[in-house]
Amino acid sequence: MFPLPLEILFIFVVTTPFVGWLLAKKNRQSLCGIYAASGLLISGIALYGLFSQVLDGNVVSDQQTSFAAGFRIDMLGVFMATIFIGLGLLVAVYSIKYMENDTGTMLFYTLLTAMIGGMVGVAFAGDLFTLYVFWELMSISSYVLVAFRKTEWEPIEAGMKYLIMSAAGSATLFLGMSFLYGITGTLNFQSLASALATAGQNAWLSMSFLLILIGFGVKASIVPLHTWLPDAHSAAPTPISAMLSGVVIETGLYALARTFFSAFASFQVQWSLVLAVLSIVTMTLGNITALLQKDIKRLLAYSSIAQVGYMLVGLAVGTQLGLTGTTLHILNHALMKGTAFLCAGAIIYRTGTRQLDDMAGAGRKMPLTAILFGISLFALTGMPPLNGFVSELTLFTSAVEANMAWLGIAIILNSILSAAYYLQVIRVLAKPASSEKLEKIKETPIIMLLPICIMAILIILLGIYPDPVLDLARRAAQSLLSMGG
Amino acid sequence: MIPLSYYLTFAFTLFIIGFYCLVTKRNMIRLILGIELMVNAANFSFIVFSSYWHAGFIDPLAHSFVIISTALVGSVTAVALTIVVYAYRHYGTLDVRKLKRLRG
Numbered sequence A: 001m002f003p004l005p006l007e008i009l010f011i012f013v014v015t016t017p018f019v020g021w022l023l024a025k026k027n028r029q030s031l032c033g034i035y036a037a038s039g040l041l042i043s044g045i046a047l048y049g050l051f052s053q054v055l056d057g058n059v060v061s062d063q064q065t066s067f068a069a070g071f072r073i074d075m076l077g078v079f080m081a082t083i084f085i086g087l088g089l090l091v092a093v094y095s096i097k098y099m100e101n102d103t104g105t106m107l108f109y110t111l112l113t114a115m116i117g118g119m120v121g122v123a124f125a126g127d128l129f130t131l132y133v134f135w136e137l138m139s140i141s142s143y144v145l146v147a148f149r150k151t152e153w154e155p156i157e158a159g160m161k162y163l164i165m166s167a168a169g170s171a172t173l174f175l176g177m178s179f180l181y182g183i184t185g186t187l188n189f190q191s192l193a194s195a196l197a198t199a200g201q202n203a204w205l206s207m208s209f210l211l212i213l214i215g216f217g218v219k220a221s222i223v224p225l226h227t228w229l230p231d232a233h234s235a236a237p238t239p240i241s242a243m244l245s246g247v248v249i250e251t252g253l254y255a256l257a258r259t260f261f262s263a264f265a266s267f268q269v270q271w272s273l274v275l276a277v278l279s280i281v282t283m284t285l286g287n288i289t290a291l292l293q294k295d296i297k298r299l300l301a302y303s304s305i306a307q308v309g310y311m312l313v314g315l316a317v318g319t320q321l322g323l324t325g326t327t328l329h330i331l332n333h334a335l336m337k338g339t340a341f342l343c344a345g346a347i348i349y350r351t352g353t354r355q356l357d358d359m360a361g362a363g364r365k366m367p368l369t370a371i372l373f374g375i376s377l378f379a380l381t382g383m384p385p386l387n388g389f390v391s392e393l394t395l396f397t398s399a400v401e402a403n404m405a406w407l408g409i410a411i412i413l414n415s416i417l418s419a420a421y422y423l424q425v426i427r428v429l430a431k432p433a434s435s436e437k438l439e440k441i442k443e444t445p446i447i448m449l450l451p452i453c454i455m456a457i458l459i460i461l462l463g464i465y466p467d468p469v470l471d472l473a474r475r476a477a478q479s480l481l482s483m484g485g
Numbered sequence B: 001m002i003p004l005s006y007y008l009t010f011a012f013t014l015f016i017i018g019f020y021c022l023v024t025k026r027n028m029i030r031l032i033l034g035i036e037l038m039v040n041a042a043n044f045s046f047i048v049f050s051s052y053w054h055a056g057f058i059d060p061l062a063h064s065f066v067i068i069s070t071a072l073v074g075s076v077t078a079v080a081l082t083i084v085v086y087a088y089r090h091y092g093t094l095d096v097r098k099l100k101r102l103r104g
Helices: A004-025 A030-054 A075-098 A105-124 A128-146 A153-184 A189-195 A203-220 A228-235 A238-262 A265-291 A296-317 A320-351 A367-381 A387-401 A405-430 A446-464 A467-481 B004-024 B028-052 B060-091
Strands: none
Touching: A004 A030, A004 A105, A030 A075, A030 A105, A075 A105, A075 A238, A075 A320, A075 A446, A075 A467, A105 A128, A105 A238, A128 A153, A128 A238, A128 B060, A153 A189, A153 A203, A153 A228, A153 B004, A153 B028, A153 B060, A189 A238, A203 A238, A203 A265, A228 A238, A228 A296, A238 A265, A238 A296, A238 A320, A238 A467, A265 A296, A265 A405, A296 A320, A296 A387, A296 A405, A320 A367, A320 A387, A320 A446, A320 A467, A367 A387, A367 A405, A367 A446, A387 A405, A387 A446, B004 B028, B028 B060
16 A cells, blocks of 8 residues: 555546546636646645654554565655645646646646656655656656657757656666665665665675666766756746756655665765765856856756755765755755746746846836745845755755865855856846837736745745754654664 | 576676667667666666575565566656657657757
8 A cells, every 4th residue: 555645646646637638628627737736735734644653753664574665654755755745736836827828738737746646656665666666657757748848849859868868867777776686685775774784895886886876866967967957957848847956856866865875874984975076066067057058947957956966965974964954955945946947937928038138127027026036046045044045054064064174165165156147137137128028028927926925935934944844854864864773 | 507697797788788879879769779778687687686696586576676667668668759759750850969959
């Protein structure tokens, strides 16, 4: 049996096409989005039941032996699942208006729900194989979603590129898993942790480590495996860009953390250095290439790469504080990047262009959207009192405490660098209108503004009063570290 | 009994052939075949390990992994071929190097 939130999600995955088909016959296609959103809402409520069970560090598990495959739900899993379902719900509400002129919206919502189901399954998985199955569910849905507008050339090309790179990554991951299986005879996280606790470094384990790092690294867009990301994120429909940037690439990081802190915990000293170097390369390259972008969605996509670099810092440090910073930054990044992409989408919806230069002055015509966009961009820069500051400060502190001050300095320098392009976007939006076309645009429709407003309020709220989420993130990090014991 | 290393060398070779195919071939359908080869190398590796883990005992867990994985790569291939069909309609060719309007 699946855990209740997953089961609800899958019921809605199966029923959404039928309901959508029936609604389309009666010309009520927009109701399909409401149906999918209500499914996500119910699943979120079911998740709350699990939440109270795991809050004190307990684990809900259905695995009897180390041979069985199944679920193992701890605080970290529930924390991640909350982010996935929460952002998914807001994106589904936003899509009701954004996707209304597209054909096949029922398939869109089916795939969106399936993708969220896959991500929640990854968060709940108790062994690597269960994780892999849900991983593929998430990946396959996201390939189709990137190429959703099949009548244009750009989504098809980006989808092809994404599919080839990501599928090759999955194959590499599967080979790495087979080596882990060959060494220990199990893929269960806990059994892996206890079987390899004193293994040290040997050739097979290192090989498996490398293959798994590449496999998850493609999805988490760690440089140099990031080349699919800017294309796929800018070609996908905007709600999907928000999902891909906000949670899908973080799923890769989550899986990386889960595997590294169970199977490869015995040679943490070596791999933490590898991750530290990768994190610096990732954040620097992401920020520098973002500076050069003229397309707003590509700019935000490159900034996602930079943010993945910040999150890797916490994994490289590997202390409880570092992991707290990473989990908190995953939550904050989902909020910030979700808001940023949805605002960008609202502006694209009204102006019909993705080029920054053509958007000049749009902020004067759509003041509320521009203000919310500004909030998310300031948060992404790491400006107090917004939530990005709290998690970046946590990451910085953890790096300094672990005697890796150079990593902390890299975060600060990169935050300064990133301010250059985030502020550039705000400057463009605030300029006087440049063309006749922009004179006529109106404020974003209210149903699109609603999810953006909720996220923007959360950005401010979690920036001023971060203690409750900080505590939850600390418990999540604790549950990850206590997995081996 | 044939030593384990022979099988693993075979699995590795298969994986590298798949990767080589992915890097050098132009035809999009060949790229998909390359991915199939890579996954099959991993499947093969699972099967080999399942019988070598305990002498005289074959672990059924790994076999169920491989069966599910075959189904998964089948779905990936189906999606990939769909995208190839649409790419062919847009570009009129199966050459993946013609798909370079995006810069990466």
